[in-house]
Amino acid sequence: MSNATSSQTNIADGLQYRGLVELFLFSAPIILSCCVFLCINASMFFTLRSKLVFCETSRYVLLFNLLFADTAQMALSQALYILSACRVMLTYPVCGVLTMLCTVTNDVSPLTLVLMSLERYVAVCYPLRHATIITIRNTEVAIVVVWAVTSLNVLIQVLLLLDFLFENLQMKEFCSIENMLLSPVSNNYDQVYTCCLFVSAGVAVTSSYIGVMVAARSASTDKASARKARNTLLLHLVQLCLSLSSTIYSPLVFSITKVVDRITILRIQSILYVCVILLPRCLSALIYGIRDQNIRPILIGHLCCRYKLSVVTVTKVNVV
Structure with missing residues (x-):
């Protein structure tokens, strides 16, 4: 599946024409941004394991899986x-393992968003049956099914590679998912699977959103709960679009390369990689951490290394 892993290869492929100084100037902001995003996600991991309620509530379990x-x-x-920036050429088996892991984790995100949308739909439209339908056991089974489906896709892609005769195990290009699609059949299958995945996820999230909107007009529905669920589902739809943006990154960059020079395209690639590929992967932690009243104070404490500063208290002390 053509996704985020092809973007860093495109950037590094252009960087091979530059010196070490320019390599550092282009790579440092990307690596620094990724480190910041990983720290934020790590804080969210600690937050979601800091209280028992986060481990025993289905929507937090699904959030942990998405994160x-x-x-x-x-x-x-x-x-x-x-690896690409350092011009390290991998072998096909090693690259295949890395790209398979990338494909699985990339496909899990939209499917998990579908599960989270269905959970909110049941909470609003079937509140009396929510506790019996959305249980921890059912949630864990659903997560296992999601990982199984994405793993099956990878298995099919591996089987399609068996028809390709490797004359040399050493790759001649940088490792990426696109460079592992070695036959037209593999490429066509990848495109069809990607299209079906995001269309199905989009239909599921949109249908849940419409169902919640219809239920919100019912006199028997909790208006506040329905409004919050509607906003959450709208957020899921935006996240799904952000996930989809990674699939159009490579065609977009390829089109830009025809009209701008190499140095400009490297700068554009760096900006797009951070904004379109890395940033959406961090938004889940920020969005849910800020919106959720149970998560927000704990997450802020972790992000601030537990040093809490009360502006109100300081102001009172200064006044006194």
């Missing part, structure tokens, strides 16, 4: 970027 997939995808993409 895990996004963080793993970000780390793998950055690792491949560093």
Whole structure:
């Protein structure tokens, strides 16, 4: 599946024409941004394991799964970027393992968003049955099914590679998912799967959003709860669009390369990589951490290394 891992390869491929100084200037902001995003996600991990309620509530368990997939995808993409920037050529087996992990984690995110949307839909439209339908056991089974479906996709892609005869195990290009699509059949399958995945996820999230809007007009529905669920589902739809943006990154960059010079395209690639590939992987932690009243104070405490500063108290002391 063509996604974030192809972007860092495109950037590093252009960097091979520059000196070490320019390599550092282009790579440092990307690596620094990724480190910041990984620290934010790590703080969210500690937050979601700091209280028992986070481990026993389905929507927090689903959030943890989404956060895990996004963080793993970000780390793998950055690792491949560093390897490419350092001009390290991998073998096909090693690159295949890395790209398979990238594909699995990348596909888990939209499917997890579907589960989170369905959970909010049941909470609003079937509040009396929510406790019996959305249980921890059912949530864990749903998560296992999501990982199984994405792993099955990778298995099919591996089987399609068996028809390709490797004359040499050493790759001649930088490791990326696009460079592992070695046959037209693999490339066509990847495009069809990507299209079906995001169309299905989009239909599921949009249908849940419409269902919640219809239920919100019912006199028997809690208006405040329905409004919060509607905003959450709208947020899921935005996140799904952000995940989809990674799939159009490579065609977009390829089109830009035809009209601008190499130095300009490297700068554009760096900006797009951070904004379109890395930043969406960090948004889950920020959005849910800031919006959720249970998570927000704990997350802020972790981000601030537990040093809490009360502006109100300081102001009172100064006044006295």
